[in-house]
Amino acid sequence: MGDQVEGIDELDLKILSYLQDDGRMTFKEIAARIGVAERTVRLRVANLKEDGVLSIVGVVSPIKVGLKTMAAIQIVAEQQKIQQCINELMELDEVRFVSLTTGEYQILSEVCVRSQEELGDFVEQKLNNVTGILRMNIILELKIFKNKFNFIRE
Structure with missing residues (x-):
């Protein structure tokens, strides 16, 4: 596995690699595959969760729940x-991702809505009211080919 991260050892990485593939895998099954006691896996997972390294959640497919229009929105904001x-963007239900970036646009966000019409309404009624936005570039996602959450590689 890759380089070791401070506070995370090889055993933690093995546990994480199993959980990222199947978040419902039992501690007993992980322990059997790795060759350690179930209690060891249980304690390690508890520590990883407590340290903020791991969150076990259900990932919902936006398309399967009717959110068929996704857009990446690059934003130029007033420096001050x-x-x-960013704080106002994070409060909007339609916004699923916000990051500070380098380059011409300081903020990158991703929005999921039901339709292009709803995206238009979102931009007009909500995004245009966010403080500090000077300019934006809205990139409509036409087709998603890969959307994975596997960060641990062997």
């Missing part, structure tokens, strides 16, 4: 209002 802009 970038954090306020």
